[in-house]
Amino acid sequence: xxxxxxxxxxxxxxxxxxxxxxxxxxxxxxxxxxxxxxxxxxxxxxxxxxxxxxxxxxxxxxxxxxxxxxxxxxxxxxxxxxxxxxxxxxxxxxxxxxxxxxxxxxxxxxxxxxxxxxxxxxxxxxxxxxxxxxxxxxxxxxxxxxxxxxxxxxxxxxxxxxxxxxxxxxxxxxxxxxxxxxxxxxxxxxxxxxxxxxxxxxxxxxxxxxxxxxxxxxxxxxxxxxxxxxxxxxxxxxxxxxxxxxxxxxxxxxxxxxxxxxxxxxxxxxxxxxxxxxxxxxxxxxxxxxxxxxxxxxxxxxxxxxxxxxxxxxxxxxxxxxxxxxxxxxxxxxxxxxxxxxxxxxxxxxxxxxxxxxxxxxxxxxxxxxxxxxxxxxxxxxxxxxxxxxx
Amino acid sequence: xxxxxxxxxxxxxxxxxxxxxxxxxxxxxxxxxxxxxxxxxxxxxxxxxxxxxxxxxxxxxxxxxxxxxxxxxxxxxxxxxxxxxxxxxxxxxxxxxxxxxxxxxxxxxxxxxxxxxxxxxxxxxxxxxxxxxxxxxxxxxxxxxxxxxxxxxxxxxxxxxxxxxxxxxxxxxxxxxxxxxxxxxxxxxxxxxxxxxxxxxxxxxxxxxxxxxxxxxxxxxxxxxxxxxxxxxxxxxxxxxxxxxxxxxxxxxxxxxxxxxxxxxxxxxxxxxxxxxxxxxxxxxxxxxxxxxxxxxxxxxxxxxxxxxxxxxxxxxxxxxxxxxxxxxxxxxxxxxxxxxxxxxxxxxxxxxxxxxxxxxxxxxxxxxxxxxxxxxxxxxxxxxxxxxxx
Numbered sequence: 001x002x003x004x005x006x007x008x009x010x011x012x013x014x015x016x017x018x019x020x021x022x023x024x025x026x027x028x029x030x031x032x033x034x035x036x037x038x039x040x041x042x043x044x045x046x047x048x049x050x051x052x053x054x055x056x057x058x059x060x061x062x063x064x065x066x067x068x069x070x071x072x073x074x075x076x077x078x079x080x081x082x083x084x085x086x087x088x089x090x091x092x093x094x095x096x097x098x099x100x101x102x103x104x105x106x107x108x109x110x111x112x113x114x115x116x117x118x119x120x121x122x123x124x125x126x127x128x129x130x131x132x133x134x135x136x137x138x139x140x141x142x143x144x145x146x147x148x149x150x151x152x153x154x155x156x157x158x159x160x161x162x163x164x165x166x167x168x169x170x171x172x173x174x175x176x177x178x179x180x181x182x183x184x185x186x187x188x189x190x191x192x193x194x195x196x197x198x199x200x201x202x203x204x205x206x207x208x209x210x211x212x213x214x215x216x217x218x219x220x221x222x223x224x225x226x227x228x229x230x231x232x233x234x235x236x237x238x239x240x241x242x243x244x245x246x247x248x249x250x251x252x253x254x255x256x257x258x259x260x261x262x263x264x265x266x267x268x269x270x271x272x273x274x275x276x277x278x279x280x281x282x283x284x285x286x287x288x289x290x291x292x293x294x295x296x297x298x299x300x301x302x303x304x305x306x307x308x309x310x311x312x313x314x315x316x317x318x319x320x321x322x323x324x325x326x327x328x329x330x331x332x333x334x335x336x337x338x339x340x341x342x343x344x345x346x347x348x349x350x351x352x353x354x355x356x357x358x359x360x361x362x363x364x365x366x367x368x369x370x371x372x373x374x375x376x377x378x379x380x381x382x383x384x385x386x387x388x389x390x391x
Numbered sequence: 392x393x394x395x396x397x398x399x400x401x402x403x404x405x406x407x408x409x410x411x412x413x414x415x416x417x418x419x420x421x422x423x424x425x426x427x428x429x430x431x432x433x434x435x436x437x438x439x440x441x442x443x444x445x446x447x448x449x450x451x452x453x454x455x456x457x458x459x460x461x462x463x464x465x466x467x468x469x470x471x472x473x474x475x476x477x478x479x480x481x482x483x484x485x486x487x488x489x490x491x492x493x494x495x496x497x498x499x500x501x502x503x504x505x506x507x508x509x510x511x512x513x514x515x516x517x518x519x520x521x522x523x524x525x526x527x528x529x530x531x532x533x534x535x536x537x538x539x540x541x542x543x544x545x546x547x548x549x550x551x552x553x554x555x556x557x558x559x560x561x562x563x564x565x566x567x568x569x570x571x572x573x574x575x576x577x578x579x580x581x582x583x584x585x586x587x588x589x590x591x592x593x594x595x596x597x598x599x600x601x602x603x604x605x606x607x608x609x610x611x612x613x614x615x616x617x618x619x620x621x622x623x624x625x626x627x628x629x630x631x632x633x634x635x636x637x638x639x640x641x642x643x644x645x646x647x648x649x650x651x652x653x654x655x656x657x658x659x660x661x662x663x664x665x666x667x668x669x670x671x672x673x674x675x676x677x678x679x680x681x682x683x684x685x686x687x688x689x690x691x692x693x694x695x696x697x698x699x700x701x702x703x704x705x706x707x708x709x710x711x712x713x714x715x716x717x718x719x720x721x722x723x724x725x726x727x728x729x730x731x732x733x734x735x736x737x738x739x740x741x742x743x744x745x746x747x748x749x750x751x752x753x754x755x756x757x758x759x760x761x762x763x764x765x766x767x768x769x770x771x772x773x774x775x776x777x778x779x780x781x782x
Contacts, residue, residue, distance in 0.1 A: 025573070029592050045577055050748065052637040071609070071639050073568030075580040089637040091569050091681075093580040104636075132749050140754075148596060149753035152589035152683065156582065156750065160573050177464025178482050182416070182551050186436055189466040189484040191547065198543035201420050205539060218462070245495075246443040246480040248462050290482070292543065357441065358523050359547065362540035363531075 001266040001273075003373060004301075004336045008317070010263050010277070011302050014284065015309040015316065018166040018235070025154055028146040030207045031164035032312030037140045039157045042130035047094040051125045054107055054114055055098040056085040064114040070095070085114045094126050101125035133157065143314060165312030168235035169210040172199050173226060175242035175251060176290060177218045195240040195295050198359065202299065205391065206307060218242065223254040231258065231283050235310065238303060241290025244274045251287045252276065260285055268373055270335045271356035272298040292359035297338050297368075300390065318391070322384045323348035325369070329379045336373045340365035341387065348387050350379075366390050392657040392664075394764060395692075395727045399708070401654050401668070402693050405675065406700040406707065409557040409626075416545055419537040421598045422555035423703030428531045430548045433521035438485040442516045445498055445505050446489040447476040455505040461486070476505045485517050492516035524548065534705060556703030559626035560601045563590050564617060566633035566642060567681060568609045586631040586686050589750065593690065596782065597698060609633065614645040622649065622674050626701065629694060632681025635665045642678045643667065651676055659764055661726045662747035663689040683750035688729050688759075691781065709782070713775045714739035716760070720770045727764045731756035732778065739778050741770075757781050 002010070020034030049055065049070075056064050057080035064085035068078055072091035080086065080095045088094065088101060100120035108115045133139055139157055144150055146164070154162065179193035180186065196213045203211050212234070216226045223242065230237050242251035252265075260278040267275050271294040276287035286303050288295045300318060308316035326349040331337060340351045340361040350369050353361050368388040371379070379385060393401075411425030440446065440461075447455050448471035455476035459469055463482035471477065471486045479485065479492060491511035499506045524530060530548055535541055537555070545553065570584035571577065587604045594602050603625070607617045614633070621628050633642035643656075651669040658666050662685035667678035677694050679686045691709060699707035717740040722728060731742045731752040741760050744752050759779040762770070770776060 026588055029595060041577060043582075044748075045582065046579060048582075048748075052635060071568060073570070073580055073609070075578050077579065089639060090635060091567065091582070127748060132746075132751065144754070147754065148589055148592035149687070149750050151592055152585040153750050153754060155573050155588050156585040156683070158573055158577060158583050176482065177462060179464070182546050182549055186432060186549060187466050188437060188468065189464055191434075191436065191439075191482070192549050194543040194547040197417055197546050198539050201539035201542055204420060218464070244443065244481060248480055292547070296540070355523075357435075357439075357518060359540050359544050360523065363535070363538065363544060 001268055002264050003268050007264055007267045007277075007302060011305055014263065014279070015306060017312060018168060018310045020163045021166050022161045023164050024161055025151055025159055028151055028162060028164060029148070031146050033140060033142050033144045033146065033162060034165050034312060035163040036138055036142050037154060037159060037162060039133045039135050039137055039139045041158050042135045043132040043157055044127050044129060047096065047098070047129050048127040049088045049090055049092045049094050049101045049125065050127050051101050051103045052089050053102045053104040053125070054085045054116075055080065055088045055094050055101050056114070056116070056120070057082055057095070057097050057099055059099070060119050062116050062119070064116070066109070066112045066114050098126065099123070143312065165310070167208050167210060168307060168310050169233070170203055170208055170212075170236045170238065170307070171230035171234040172196050172211065172213045173230060173237065173239040174213070174215050175218060175223065175239065177248075179215070194359070195290065195292055198292060198296060199238055199240065199299060202296070202391075203307070206304070207311065208307065218248040218250060220250045220253065223250045224257050227251075227254050227285075228258055231260070231280050231285060234283060236303070236307065237283060237285040238299065239285070239287040240295050243276050243287040243289060255285065255287065268335050270333060270337045272338075273335065275302065277302060291356040293340075293356040293361065296359065296362060301338070304391070319389045320370070321387050321389070323387045325350070325379055325381055325383050325385045328381045329369075331371050331376050331379060334374050334376055337371040338368040338388070339371060341367045341369045343367040343387055343389065348385060362390075392659055393655050394659050398655055398658045398668075398693060402696055405654065405670070406697060408703060409559060409701045411554045412557050413552045414555050415552055416542055416550055419542055419553060419555060420539070422537050424531060424533050424535045424537065424553060425556050425703060426554040427529055427533050428545060428550060428553060430524045430526050430528055430530045432549050433526045434523040434548055435518050435520060438487065438489070438520050439518040440479045440481055440483045440485050440492045440516065441518050442492050442494045443480050444493045444495040444516070445476045445507075446471065446479045446485045446492050447505070447507070447511070448473055448486070448488050448490055450490070451510050453507050453510070455507070457500070457503045457505050489517065490514070534703065556701070558599050558601060559698060559701050560624070561594055561599055561603075561627045561629065561698070562621035562625040563587050563602065563604045564621060564628065564630040565604070565606045566609060566614065566630065568639075570606070585750070586681065586683055589683060589687060590629055590631065590690065593687070593782075594698070597695070598702065599698065609639040609641060611641045611644065614641045615648050618642075618645050618676075619649055622651065622671050622676060625674060627694070627698065628674060628676040629690065630676070630678040631686050634667050634678040634680060646676065646678065659726050661724060661728045663729075664726065666693065668693060682747040684731075684747040684752065687750065687753060692729070695782070710780045711761070712778050712780070714778045716741070716770055716772055716774050716776045719772045720760075722762050722767050722770060725765050725767055728762040729759040729779070730762060732758045732760045734758040734778055734780065739776060753781075
């Protein structure tokens with residue numbers, strides 16, 4: 001049995017990133033860049049008008065002869081001589097010899113004669129070529145998460161594919177004879193299985209899509225067979241239940257038979273003490289205790305960081321900070337505790353309901369208060385407590 | 392031309408929710424409940440053991456006769472008499488006459504005789520029927536967003552379908568002769584179109600999946616034809632570009648020809664002044680200015696709240712707060728401004744780059760500093776500024 005900080009240190013040791021792959025930029029939402037991206041064009045790619053108005057060529061003149069028109073998207077390149085102007089629109093290419101673009105509201109036109117009100121600044125209302133970014137320069141650094149704005153910026157530079165960290169393939173294995181699926185009749189002694197959907201939707205929320213769910217009865221051979229199969233076919237395996245010390249908890253024995261390398265088993269914490277973390281070849285296997293709040297807590301603290309790092313996130317652990325406790329709370333027992341809590345305005349309130357059998361606390365909680373080992377006693381009101389923010 | 396606050400007030404007037412629909416609970420991630428949900432069973436549905444150990448029937452006895460075993464999932468119902476016990480496991484149904492469950496670590500067994508160390512508390516380690524929730528009582532209130540924990544809780548109660556607010560059908564229409572698609576050769580005067588992907592991925596991030604993208608050249612008849620078609624087939628239409636006052640901005644004229652009811656046109660703001668918001672039958676139409684930063688700002692401030700409310704979110708506007716300005720900033724012009732900024736630790740820094748032609752600022756920004764009309768002058772360092780957090 002190890003401490004929470006030792007367990008986190010172990011997880012840190014095994015963090016690894018998925019092997020980068022190329023992806024079409026428009027499919028890239030929320031992926032993380034695995035390589036720097038360089039601009040393939042100047043942006044804007046030509047001197048661009050920032051206004052609807054007139055491009056002029058001149059110094060101090062107030063009267064110009066209009067010789068043509070350039071719309072956005074036109075490829076015709078006028079050569080303006082001194083004293084000449086063209087009608088121009090926002091986004092259109094400005095003739096190279098133009099000295100400025102005058103906003104139409106500040107002009108008057110009689111036939112082909114343009115009159116402007118005052119001498120413009122040099123290059124006024126012209127977005128010069130490469131002003132936003134120059135061809136070949138760094139457009140986006142490795143590690144950037146592809147938000148809508150980031151994707152749209154790369155698309156504006158003509159980038160079609162990018163190198164990103166891949167999404168892992170994750171198996172969820174649910175054990176327990178008492179579990180039936182929603183829609184089935186609830187016989188005496190049975191409950192509706194909800195951990196697979198809890199884990200699957202949490203993974204989905206992290207952007208992971210390749211999720212396969214398996215169910216196995218409390219049967220040794222069937223458990224061995226299934227764990228062998230899923231360990232070979234996935235990057236991560238999340239087992240729920242069957243890892244405690246009961247006579248029908250077969251997961252631990254099955255993991256031994258399969259020679260899964262134990263990284264740690266049991267953490268001095270509440271909830272979620274009987275947690276197993278191990279590996280075989282490239283696959284990491286978590287056996288999470290089956291009480292829903294234990295399952296989710298072990299997942300958040302020890303599995304989610306592995307998954308996030310695999311996805312390219314360099315800061316994969318849940319964020320910690322200090323908040324002021326609104327109401328005193330009595331801590332029982334000597335194990336470290338993750339107490340569901342609500343953080344608002346730099347204050348934190350610990351929820352009354354902390355049963356590991358109930359998931360409902362997580363519906364309103366947005367954080368844990370983390371209580372280290374041997375903190376039994378009363379957490380006093382108005383003291384600073386360590387808080388871990390939930391995703 | 393109206394002010395920002397008038398425009399927001401107009402949007403508030405037109406907020407409406409989608410017509411609720413039934414959805415399978417496992418497809419419900421991030422949907423919002425449109426009806427209260429009541430528990431269909433007691434949870435737990437039977438008295439449940441919280442431990443691996445022994446269920447006993449007795450008062451002060453320390454010795455019991457073991458008469459059988461109950462595993463998790465067993466439906467066999469023992470009737471314990473005084474002085475009797477059964478071996479029991481976590482999650483298994485506890486015989487109705489049992490007085491307590493004793494954890495196995497605190498027992499010793501010789502043949503069928505169980506010895507316990509001390510008199511247990513009444514009902515110790517027994518989760519009573521309906522302790523978590525009782526059949527028929529409120530399990531989850533209307534308005535709750537379906538997080539993984541919320542879904543898993545409802546599944547544990549046997550809920551198979553829920554009433555939720557639907558996702559809207561949204562059309563994106565991109566106008567402009569200068570726009571070409573990534574992968575195409577960049578001719579002089581052209582740029583890569585990136586607003587459709589900006590809007591589509593932002594919608595996707597909000598959970599909206601039914602998105603159709605259309606492109607139209609700067610041509611009056613084609614614009615009329617397309618806008619007519621998409622207005623009939625969608626809940627919301629987002630047009631990008633063509634709404635300014637240039638001779639080739641056909642969107643405004645097309646909206647008039649189609650008798651789209653104008654709610655407002657032009658807002659005294661920077662960026663994004665030439666914004667149109669209108670409606671026809673049940674469809675709301677936004678014509679967003681085409682500069683990317685203007686497009687996104689108008690979307691965030693006036694379109695996103697309509698969409699979020701449609702999705703069932705009662706607080707659909709971006710959150711506002713006050714933060715301390717890290718570095719002074721000079722405001723030019725009298726229009727209200729949305730300045731891209733970074734908020735960290737209750738402090739806010741306004742980005743140097745604020746061009747409406749550039750989307751790149753939004754990659755690092757996580758907020759706007761909102762500057763009301765007629766605030767031209769210098770925003771002083773260490774003053775409180777109004778901040779609007781980005782999604």
